[in-house]
Amino acid sequence: xxxxRLIVAFFRDWGFRLDxxxxxxxxxxxxxxxxxxxxxQLYQSxxxxxxxxxxxxxxxGMIAALQAGIALSTVGQQDQIGTFVALGLARxxxxxxxxIILAATVGSAYAAELGxxxxxxxxxxxxxxxxxxxxxxVLPRLVxxxxxxxxxxxxxxxxxxxxxxxVAQAQYHVSFDLYMELALEALRATxxxxxxxxxxxxxLFKAFVFGAIVTVISCSCGLRTHGGALGVGTATRRAVRDxxxxxxxxxxxxxxxxxx
Amino acid sequence: xSSSPIIRFKDVHKSFGSHNILKGLTFDVEKxxxxxxxxxxxxxxxxxxxxxxxxxxxxxxxxxxxxxxxAHIPQAEIAEMRTRMGFVFQSGALINWMTVADNLxxxxxxxxxxxxDEIARRVSEKLDWVHIADAAHKFPSExxxxxxxxxxxxxxLINDPDIILYDEPNAGLDPEIATAINRVICELTNNLSVxxxxxxxxxxxxxxxxxxxxxxxxGRALLRDTPKNFFSSEHPRLVRxxxxxxxxxxxx
Ligand SMILES: Nc1ncnc2c1ncn2[C@@H]1O[C@H](COP(=O)(O)OP(=O)(O)OP(=O)(O)O)[C@@H](O)[C@H]1O
Ligand SMILES: [Mg+2]
Numbered sequence: 472x473x474x475x476r477l478i479v480a481f482f483r484d485w486g487f488r489l490d491x492x493x494x495x496x497x498x499x500x501x502x503x504x505x506x507x508x509x510x511x512q513l514y515q516s517x518x519x520x521x522x523x524x525x526x527x528x529x530x531x532g533m534i535a536a537l538q539a540g541i542a543l544s545t546v547g548q549q550d551q552i553g554t555f556v557a558l559g560l561a562r563x564x565x566x567x568x569x570x571i572i573l574a575a576t577v578g579s580a581y582a583a584e585l586g587x588x589x590x591x592x593x594x595x596x597x598x599x600x601x602x603x604x605x606x607x608x609v610l611p612r613l614v615x616x617x618x619x620x621x622x623x624x625x626x627x628x629x630x631x632x633x634x635x636x637x638v639a640q641a642q643y644h645v646s647f648d649l650y651m652e653l654a655l656e657a658l659r660a661t662x663x664x665x666x667x668x669x670x671x672x673x674x675l676f677k678a679f680v681f682g683a684i685v686t687v688i689s690c691s692c693g694l695r696t697h698g699g700a701l702g703v704g705t706a707t708r709r710a711v712r713d714x715x716x717x718x719x720x721x722x723x724x725x726x727x728x729x730x731x
Numbered sequence: 732x733s734s735s736p737i738i739r740f741k742d743v744h745k746s747f748g749s750h751n752i753l754k755g756l757t758f759d760v761e762k763x764x765x766x767x768x769x770x771x772x773x774x775x776x777x778x779x780x781x782x783x784x785x786x787x788x789x790x791x792x793x794x795x796x797x798x799x800x801x802a803h804i805p806q807a808e809i810a811e812m813r814t815r816m817g818f819v820f821q822s823g824a825l826i827n828w829m830t831v832a833d834n835l836x837x838x839x840x841x842x843x844x845x846x847x848d849e850i851a852r853r854v855s856e857k858l859d860w861v862h863i864a865d866a867a868h869k870f871p872s873e874x875x876x877x878x879x880x881x882x883x884x885x886x887x888l889i890n891d892p893d894i895i896l897y898d899e900p901n902a903g904l905d906p907e908i909a910t911a912i913n914r915v916i917c918e919l920t921n922n923l924s925v926x927x928x929x930x931x932x933x934x935x936x937x938x939x940x941x942x943x944x945x946x947x948x949x950g951r952a953l954l955r956d957t958p959k960n961f962f963s964s965e966h967p968r969l970v971r972x973x974x975x976x977x978x979x980x981x982x983x
Contacts, residue, residue, distance in 0.1 A: 587827070596824035599784050600838040601810040607841070
């Protein structure tokens with residue numbers, strides 16, 4: 472039996488997040504004026520985590536190649552590793568891993584930054600000065616992740632495929648050229664309606680949605696922080712937890728819609 | 732000079748959870764006047780000021796600013812009113828990721844069409860007022876508590892507001908700077924179009940700036956008088972609060 476208090480809190484949280492998302496969307500026209508802060512956020516959320524994406528992306532590709540190789544070599548089909556790695560990365564793993572990394576690094580920073588402002592009366596100071604915190608604080612962060620999540624996903628795709636190629640060659644003696652040929656071949660398949668490589672764009676679409684999810688959840692946790700340093704800790708923890716849950720659940724539904 | 736009150740509290744009650752802070756607070760301030768609020772720590776002086784800018788709403792009773800009921804005022808109108816108000820936060824409340832100069836420039840950049848040159852001019856003027864011009868390019872984390880306080884004051888004044896609320900503007904300042912800040916506040920409060928409320932513990936400061944003083948205790952305005960009468964009042968609660976700082980009445 473879940474107490475009603477928890478149910479009410481759940482809907483209040485998600486209502487606030489949805490409201491925040493709609494309000495920030497209504498302020499997208501403000502982007503040109505915010506260029507200075509957007510570039511700053513782009514730098515922090517992009518360049519700041521690039522090395523993590525490079526490292527993790529490479530190893531994810533290597534793991535995928537290893538697993539695909541184990542399965543495929545039992546039926547003598549190890550030549551196909553490239554197909555599996557490329558599709559697995561583009562469709563699922565690259566956007567997912569990138570979003571999780573962004574939630575844990577950038578999203579937690581968003582929650583902590585805004586949370587600190589909330590508990591040190593800075594948000595109230597903005598309110599008293601008639602300055603809209605959504606324009607000033609949330610909009611640049613949203614734009615940064617909407618751009619950076621797909622960009623980093625592409626980078627993750629590239630290093631993942633390369634890492635997988637290395638494993639395919641070293642462990643399963645598949646020539647790198649053949650591996651790459653099959654990988655690119657698999658990615659070239661276009662969609663029914665859109666004449667673009669479907670799997671790549673499906674992954675990028677997911678990344679775009681994940682970027683919005685991480686920003687909105689992290690910023691709303693930050694904006695609603697109360698209770699001093701402890702509150703900032705709670706807000707950060709909750710931002711990362713809820714972002715990861717939302718990424719996984721929304722991923723299922725997006726996959727279902729795109730590939731059914 | 733009796734004009735209608737700019738700020739009016741009528742039987743305001745406010746509690747946080749089971750904690751009753753304001754219990755029927757009533758007072759008003761007329762245009763161009765300066766009211767000082769004194770009272771023990773934790774009685775709700777800061778809470779009172781927050782009601783005036785609409786950061787808090789009363790549980791019951793009326794808070795009126797320029798004739799508007801602050802609990803039922805449309806969002807657009809309150810935003811407009813706030814551009815004519817200055818609020819000096821007790822903690823300074825500077826935006827920690829912006830330099831001092833950017834902190835001061837922020838309300839101008841966001842809410843006015845002023846050019847960057849004009850903004851820079853106003854920023855340096857206000858920084859001069861509070862004697863902190865050399866800190867313009869520092870971040871708040873690089874400032875001392877007293878310096879943050881002064882930047883907070885400068886920021887509150889950047890719009891040349893009509894209503895200024897000071898939450899302990901002198902706390903944590905050395906006597907020399909406190910005197911200088913007092914002079915700034917005095918000049919502003921002597922300006923007949925500026926209405927001010929000052930929360931202040933230092934008696935010389937109160938005497939210097941205030942037209943009237945109220946004593947806030949137990950959630951009410953226990954006493955209200957001119958500084959001269961206030962500090963020589965025989966009210967037993969006030970006598971206890973002021974202790975040896977009280978003026979001994981010379982008459983009688
Ligand atoms: N947002 C809030 N939530 C819960 N309680 C609060 C809140 N704001 C203030 N209080 C409580 O209200 C009381 C009055 O607080 P306030 O800050 O107004 O005191 P003060 O008179 O300004 O004291 P000081 O001189 O120390 O600044 C305190 O007991 C405080 O705990
Ligand atoms: Mg206070």
